[in-house]
Amino acid sequence: xxxxxxxxxxxxxxxxxxxxxxxxxxxxxxxxxxxxxxxxxxxxxxxxxxxxxxxxxxxxxxxxxxxxxxxxxxxxxxxxx
Amino acid sequence: xxxxxxxxxxxxxxxxxxxxxxxxxxxxxxxxxxxxxxxxxxxxxxxxxxxxxxxxxxxxxxxxxxxxxxxxxxxxxxxxxxxxxxxxxxxxxxxxxxxxxxxxxxxxxxxxxxxxxxxxxxxxxxxxxxxxxxxxxxxxxxxxxxxxxxxxxxxxxxxxxxxxxxxxxxxxxxxxxxxxxxxxxxxxxxxxxxxxxxxxxxxxxxxxxxxxxxxxxxxxxxxxxxxxxxxxxxxxxxxxxxxxxxxxxxxxxxxxxxxxxxxxxxxxxxxxxxxxxxxxxxxxxxxxxxxxxxxxxxxxxxxxxxxxxxxxxxxxxxxxxxxxxxxxxxxxxxxxxxxxxxxxxxxxxxxxxxxxxxxxxxxxxxxxxxxxxxxxxxxxxxxxxxxxxxxxxxxxxxxxxxxxxxxxxxxxxxxxxxxxxxxxxxxxxxxxxxxxxxxxxxxxxxxxxxxxxxxxxxxxxxxxxxxxxxxxxxxxxxxxxxxxxxxxxxxxxxxxxxxxxxxxxxxxxxxxxxxxxxxxxxxxxxxxxxxxxxxxxxxxxxxxxxxxxxxxxxxxxxxxxxxxxxxxxxxxxxxxxxxxxxxxxxxxxxxxxxxxxxxxxxxxxxxxxxxxxxxxxxxxxxxxxxxxxxxxxxxxxxxxxxxxxxxxxxxxxxxxxxxxxxxxxxxxxxxxxxxxxxxxxxxxxxxxxxxxxxxxxxxxxxxxxxxxxxxxxxxxxxxxxxxxxxxxxxxxxxxxx
Numbered sequence: 001x002x003x004x005x006x007x008x009x010x011x012x013x014x015x016x017x018x019x020x021x022x023x024x025x026x027x028x029x030x031x032x033x034x035x036x037x038x039x040x041x042x043x044x045x046x047x048x049x050x051x052x053x054x055x056x057x058x059x060x061x062x063x064x065x066x067x068x069x070x071x072x073x074x075x076x077x078x079x080x081x
Numbered sequence: 082x083x084x085x086x087x088x089x090x091x092x093x094x095x096x097x098x099x100x101x102x103x104x105x106x107x108x109x110x111x112x113x114x115x116x117x118x119x120x121x122x123x124x125x126x127x128x129x130x131x132x133x134x135x136x137x138x139x140x141x142x143x144x145x146x147x148x149x150x151x152x153x154x155x156x157x158x159x160x161x162x163x164x165x166x167x168x169x170x171x172x173x174x175x176x177x178x179x180x181x182x183x184x185x186x187x188x189x190x191x192x193x194x195x196x197x198x199x200x201x202x203x204x205x206x207x208x209x210x211x212x213x214x215x216x217x218x219x220x221x222x223x224x225x226x227x228x229x230x231x232x233x234x235x236x237x238x239x240x241x242x243x244x245x246x247x248x249x250x251x252x253x254x255x256x257x258x259x260x261x262x263x264x265x266x267x268x269x270x271x272x273x274x275x276x277x278x279x280x281x282x283x284x285x286x287x288x289x290x291x292x293x294x295x296x297x298x299x300x301x302x303x304x305x306x307x308x309x310x311x312x313x314x315x316x317x318x319x320x321x322x323x324x325x326x327x328x329x330x331x332x333x334x335x336x337x338x339x340x341x342x343x344x345x346x347x348x349x350x351x352x353x354x355x356x357x358x359x360x361x362x363x364x365x366x367x368x369x370x371x372x373x374x375x376x377x378x379x380x381x382x383x384x385x386x387x388x389x390x391x392x393x394x395x396x397x398x399x400x401x402x403x404x405x406x407x408x409x410x411x412x413x414x415x416x417x418x419x420x421x422x423x424x425x426x427x428x429x430x431x432x433x434x435x436x437x438x439x440x441x442x443x444x445x446x447x448x449x450x451x452x453x454x455x456x457x458x459x460x461x462x463x464x465x466x467x468x469x470x471x472x473x474x475x476x477x478x479x480x481x482x483x484x485x486x487x488x489x490x491x492x493x494x495x496x497x498x499x500x501x502x503x504x505x506x507x508x509x510x511x512x513x514x515x516x517x518x519x520x521x522x523x524x525x526x527x528x529x530x531x532x533x534x535x536x537x538x539x540x541x542x543x544x545x546x547x548x549x550x551x552x553x554x555x556x557x558x559x560x561x562x563x564x565x566x567x568x569x570x571x572x573x574x575x576x577x578x579x580x581x582x583x584x585x586x587x588x589x590x591x592x593x594x595x596x597x598x599x600x601x602x603x604x605x606x607x608x609x610x611x612x613x614x615x616x617x618x619x620x621x622x623x624x625x626x627x628x629x630x631x632x633x634x635x636x637x638x639x640x641x642x643x644x645x646x647x648x649x650x651x652x653x654x655x656x657x658x659x660x661x662x663x664x665x666x667x668x669x670x671x672x673x674x675x676x677x678x679x680x681x682x683x684x685x686x687x688x689x690x691x692x693x694x695x696x697x698x699x700x701x702x703x704x705x706x707x708x709x710x711x712x713x714x715x716x717x718x719x720x721x722x723x724x725x726x727x728x729x730x731x732x733x734x735x736x737x738x739x740x741x742x743x744x745x746x747x748x749x750x751x752x753x754x755x756x757x758x759x760x761x762x763x764x765x766x767x768x769x770x771x772x773x774x775x776x777x778x779x780x781x782x783x784x785x786x787x788x789x790x791x792x793x794x795x796x797x798x799x800x801x802x803x804x805x806x807x808x809x810x811x812x813x814x815x816x817x818x
Contacts, residue, residue, distance in 0.1 A: 006529070036387050039390070044391045051395075054552075063521075067517065073472055073476060080472060
């Protein structure tokens, strides 16, 4: 798939964790465990989204590149696009 | 004959035996001893009494023959004599003999012989080989002396009839009595065995019943009697929601026991602080227990456990992130969860692991997620999306080839990829340079951030730690500040619930301002640098750490460019705000409470240093000062403490990489069939070490550090934890006696 920079991943992940944290709590059936399940869903969505966001933002503008051994370079020149 | 106590469970056979057959048993011992005395003393005594009968003695009684023969004949004719016969403990024989000799010198004849069989001492129960003695004497005084001496030595004396016939008669009588008694004892033993067999079947039930009764009586002992001494009154803590249930249960109990008077329950006012009851199910019980292990929540305080259900496994997973290891952990916990109802699993598995099965399940699941983000699966990266770094483009760039004429100035610039391919030259270049660095400034080399996680090329790079360390350190700091901010936010629930709204303004607000102005700003700097600074200005990129230090010290560093315009002004404002919030935090609540108290009682006597208001103020002020210092210093140190997330994830990654390169990779050296066979033990070693070192040791380590982060760094922002648990009465299953 063509590299779209930041936009496609951020839209996909925001929508996904937004669904998990914002929409699923409304769909949990009523019962004694509803509060706990809702807390779990929201906390999980926030934690996982934040973690992913940190990972992608750290790589957005790298200040230096990877240093590879010449064997790796020989191999990757032809194998990876 | 000897009788040994049989080995029954409680060792009370002897007491049973004693109770049932004490009379006959000790009589039997006595009779046995007496019979031996008679048997032994018979021939000798008859020899003395009828001296001429010496020839009829049997060969088994060699003792006393000579003496008896010789002296008996004379004595029989000379004077009347009497006998004392009995048994004595073998250790006392020599002393007895000596004393007899000294006391009644020459006027007696004493003979000692050991019993052929040992018999049991009725007093102590040990088997002793008694010594039978027969003393022949004449003279009444000597007889008394002898009897006194034998009394002193605790000898058992038996009557010794003079004539042979009566002796024979007594012997026969004794023998028959012994037989009768042994019969009785045998029957008694059989009966006892039957009774004990029946009891052994019913014993476990009885034990449980006794334990239950004991528990009930222990509880009843805690009740007190009322005025009429006819009823018991118990003061109990009961959840308000369950009050009707309790009343129903009491009514049912009274009805079932058939009593005429009903039990009832009444609410009474009390000034004691109630216990804490948090209702959990099998899933939440594990998480509640790890929160309670540090301190049970104070009455009606906010409970951190519902949030810990997710944040604890998440923080664990940050330190443990590996898809393979997380998957193993998840499957192990899944097995325990699916078979949680089978009793064989409960016995087989470790109690701790079984109780925490849901905890381990979530930890494994989150570890799989963070493993994908770190792009580590048994220390290998997976290429789910194509890598963002293009080596081919870099290889065709001018700086990786030897060109006779330089294309442009030496500094690498972004060039269109139209340079003629010169693979031979670039191969020669590569051969002479063992490592080369990709330059993101060259167009086409870096194509954008990897969509999900860390780019797989970093696992092939030799300088991967440079990048990963920077990433993980910043990640730890960001997540730590978010976690702590969330902790401060939870304090709002406490302030609102306990109707202390002044604390919202006087404590929560300054705390939040302090945290966000300093450390929230740090988070902002991190994100800002990530977004705005790229490889183009990599040589002049500012250092966030230097900026942060300069912010506190109000200095500036010429070599460190500002991140944005007006940075110094913004930073000054933030530092002033943070410093201003400290006295508000320190003095706000105490002054407010003092004013409120003074406002309520305006007509008090003039304040003296010992008046309760002053004392209260001092205590509140001290408490608030400690809280302020702890909070402000804690903010700094706790933020640094979150760097353990980086440290442990680095350790885990390095350990798993070492295990791969040093153990597993050696299995791939031989590419033949033999190599395939060699791979099996190599993999076995790899698997054992993975489980032992990486799963168990690293798992426990990450668990411990995640626990510490929760207990100290997170909970000291809002949690008091000074309560005690409600312990309702229950028939607990005892695993041991």
